[in-house]
Amino acid sequence: MAKAVMFDFSGTLFHCEDAESWLRAVLRQAGIQATEAAVRACASRLVATGGQPGSRVDFTVPPQLASAWARRDLNSDAHRAAYTSLIRESDLPWPGLADALYERHAAPEAWWPYPDTVGALELLADRAVPVVVVSNIGWDLRPVFRHHHLDHLVHGYALSFEEGTAKPDPRIFRQACELLGHAPTDVLMVGDDRVADAGATVLGCGFRAVDHLEPSERPHALLDVVENVTGK
Numbered sequence: 001m002a003k004a005v006m007f008d009f010s011g012t013l014f015h016c017e018d019a020e021s022w023l024r025a026v027l028r029q030a031g032i033q034a035t036e037a038a039v040r041a042c043a044s045r046l047v048a049t050g051g052q053p054g055s056r057v058d059f060t061v062p063p064q065l066a067s068a069w070a071r072r073d074l075n076s077d078a079h080r081a082a083y084t085s086l087i088r089e090s091d092l093p094w095p096g097l098a099d100a101l102y103e104r105h106a107a108p109e110a111w112w113p114y115p116d117t118v119g120a121l122e123l124l125a126d127r128a129v130p131v132v133v134v135s136n137i138g139w140d141l142r143p144v145f146r147h148h149h150l151d152h153l154v155h156g157y158a159l160s161f162e163e164g165t166a167k168p169d170p171r172i173f174r175q176a177c178e179l180l181g182h183a184p185t186d187v188l189m190v191g192d193d194r195v196a197d198a199g200a201t202v203l204g205c206g207f208r209a210v211d212h213l214e215p216s217e218r219p220h221a222l223l224d225v226v227e228n229v230t231g232k
Contacts, residue, residue, distance in 0.1 A: 002206060002229045004180040005124060006158075006173065008191030009135035011212030013121075013222070014111045014144065016054035019043035022110065026100045034094075042092050046101075051087035053079075053105050053138075056192075056212045062089060072138060073160040079138020106139045108147030115215055120222035121153040129230050130155040132176045134189070136166045136196060155180060168199020177203065188229050190222070 007013050016022070020043040027034055034042075046052055050059035061069045065085050072082035083105075084098040104110055124131055131154050135141060138161045145151040156179035160166035163175055177184050184203035191197025192212040201207050208229065210221040 002129065002188035003186040004130045004132070004177075004182040004188070005226065005230070006132050006134045006176050006180070006187060006189045006200065006205070008189075008193065008197050009133055009137065009141055010054040011056060011192035012114075012190060012197075012210055013117050013133070014113055015212075015215055016052065016105065017110045017112070019047045019052050019055065022046075022052060022101065022104060025110070026097055026104050027094070029104075030094070030097065030100060032094055038093070042090065045090040045092070046087065049086050049089040051083060051090055051101070053083050053102075054111075061086075065089075073136040073166040074164060076138050076161050079161065083138075108144045111144045111148075112215070113148055113150065114222060115219045116221070116223040118150065120226045121150060123223065123226055124230060125153050127230055129226075130180050130182075132156045132158060132179050134158045134167065134172060134176045134191075134197075134200075136160045167193070167196035168202075170199060170202045173200040173203055173205060177205070190225055 020039055023039055023043045047055060048059060065082060068078055068082040068085060071078040080102055084102050087098040087101050121131060133154055137159055142157060145154055158172050158176040160172060163172050165171045177187050180187060184205045188206040188208060189197055189200035190208050190210060192210055194209050198207045208225045211218060
């Protein structure tokens with residue numbers, strides 16, 4: 001049984017708002033009126049270009065952005081540069097929204113826990129199993145947990161832009177295990193990326209995958225995992 005658990009953030013514990021809601025929020029903030037047809041069409045283009053961080057979509061990184069993309073999770077500036085450039089690739093009819101869209105994606109209200117996130121974290125807390133969040137990300141996600149009143153259920157955070165290394169590099173998992181105060185062989189990693197998150201196994205950690213799905217399609221995957229691997 002695992003004595004401590006590491007969780008991925010996006011697609012595992014939390015999901016981002018859909019692209020239409022993302023775009024609408026920024027248009028409202030900018031005082032721009034747009035038809036529903038325009039919003040839907042532009043949101044689809046944003047998805048297709050990969051401009052919304054946290055969304056799960058296959059897309060081709062333009063050659064001129066390859067360098068920024070490769071470094072996106074290692075520091076905040078590279079993350080912003082990569083994603084604002086991808087947003088501009090979508091050629092929106094409203095100029096100057098790239099930075100506002102980027103900032104919206106990092107807003108706590110743009111993220112929502114999966115249906116069983118609270119239950120899974122509370123179950124682990126009840127069993128005295130500490131939790132660390134391990135994420136490849138370019139911004140501080142702690143306010144998201146505070147906004148949803150979940151920060152008290154998380155022992156610590158190992159974030160790539162702070163650590164200067166990203167999953168699947170074992171160094172970020174080693175740092176998380178140190179935060180947990182447990183040997184890697186006693187720690188379980190839970191995530192939706194079967195390559196990046198499974199990098200924890202190099203250290204001897206266990207790994208369980210959950211799928212990056214719409215919330216309605218994944219009502220209890222996290223509870224299933226933690227009940228099975230931390231049972232008393």
